[in-house]
Amino acid sequence: MTSSGEYTRDQRYIATRITADGRDGYPVEPGRYRLVVSRACPWANRSIIVRRLLGLEDVLSMGVAGPTHDERSWTFDLDPGGRDPVLGIERLQEAFFTRFPGYEKGITVPAIVDVPSGAVVTNDFAQITIDLSLEWAAYHRPGAPQLYPADLRAEIDAVNDVVFRDVNNGVYRAGFATSQGAYDKAYRQLFDRLDWLSERLKGQRFLVGEAITEADVRLFTTLARFDAVYHGHFKCNRSKLSEMPVLWAYARDLFQTPGFGDTIDFDQIKEHYYVVHRTINPTGIIPAGPDVTGWLTPHGRESLGGHPFGTGTPPVRVAG
Incomplete structure (x- = not known):
């Protein structure tokens, strides 16, 4: 918030990318990653739509956090026992802390988590959907649209x-x-x-x-x-x-x-x-x-x- 009362969005997202060539250390691999979203959030909703349009459900699993959160992070209160069934965590915060202990920036959705390590890879919502179109192309369904031609x-x-x-x-x-x-x-x-x-x-x-x-x-x-x-x-x-x-x-x-x-x-x-x-x-x-x-x-x-x-x-x- 500025001194004049204007809201400014914190856009310091984790810029690591999941790419076909794995140049950031995270290559595209079916079943390796989990997309964490909330259906309430417009930024996460984008990734839900793109994942569905491109037919990536079988290669990129999706965890859904509940619609509310506290100052710490989104929680998996919609799941039995309040834990994501794949990641085994109660809060998205845990995946951020696994990679960045004491992470102080926003813990936001959408986020993609590396399932084997339990560590967040990225929460850069704008880049996530572009990469789903370009970097994950080998796994698109037949007839998938060209969303970023x-x-x-x-x-x-x-x-x-x-x-x-x-x-x-x-x-x-x-x-x-x-x-x-x-x-x-x-x-x-x-x-x-x-x-x-x-x-x-x-x-x-x-x-x-x-x-x-x-x-x-x-x-x-x-x-x-x-x-x-x-x-x-x-x-x-x-x-x-x-x-x-x-x-x-x-x-x-x-x-x-x-x-x-x-x-x-x-x-x-x-x-x-x-x-x-x-x-x-x-x-x-x-x-x-x-x-x-x-x-x-x-x-x-x-x-x-x-x-x-x-x-x-x-x-x-x-x-x-």
């Missing part, structure tokens, strides 16, 4: 940069602001960018190109939480998502696409934000609404052309 990479990166600054992180900058000026600035930038996105998506089905890319995944996880959390809890209340026709139709299109809506748990999302953020919501009361049935209504975006998976195919449901 070389010919569109520069445009995807440019879109991701502004969406992260003004939308993904913008809602937090509004919600955690501690001065009126800081809030007003974040609020204005957020809705200016949402208006820009609405204009961009008015004539094209997806953010970049004719199929779903990494850019759509990153925007979707914020839009999915907008009416349930950010509109009220974070005071992002100029308009609900459901009151922004283009973005609402775009978000419903993705929600109804295999790999997107089936990763969303609105109850866990609301529990996380309204229970954990006691400085914003001291009572910890979780709102009953909004009605989420609208996510399944027709969106009409097919008329804009394109195909969600390009020349590929939808993912099938795989256990785990």
Whole structure:
């Protein structure tokens, strides 16, 4: 938090990468690693979606932490006995401390843990999904989409940069602001960018190109939480998502696409934000609404052309 009341995100993540050539000491190996997520977290939700779209369930297992956490870390309270069944730990903190005793930076999800050693490898959420697309390519399912194609990479990166600054992180900058000026600035930038996105998506089905890319995944996880959390809890209340026709139709299109809506748990999302953020919501009361049935209504975006998976195919449901 700055002296002027602006929220600044700590982006000091573990930069170690899991790569095909193992240059950081962690080569891609089926069954060796565990992706730890929470369904409540938008940053983790990205990795859940990408893992599913690419069909990596059988080579990269996934541990799911509960929707709430304390100052120490995320916990595996959804699992029997409160322990992750593969890692055998109660808190994600244990995997961080195994590699970095006394680790003092944020213990965040998503994180990838090396199962044999029990040590965290990385929690660099932006790089994780890119590496799932590029470094894990040998293990993608037949028909997996190209989420980060070389010919569109520069445009995807440019879109991701502004969406992260003004939308993904913008809602937090509004919600955690501690001065009126800081809030007003974040609020204005957020809705200016949402208006820009609405204009961009008015004539094209997806953010970049004719199929779903990494850019759509990153925007979707914020839009999915907008009416349930950010509109009220974070005071992002100029308009609900459901009151922004283009973005609402775009978000419903993705929600109804295999790999997107089936990763969303609105109850866990609301529990996380309204229970954990006691400085914003001291009572910890979780709102009953909004009605989420609208996510399944027709969106009409097919008329804009394109195909969600390009020349590929939808993912099938795989256990785990």
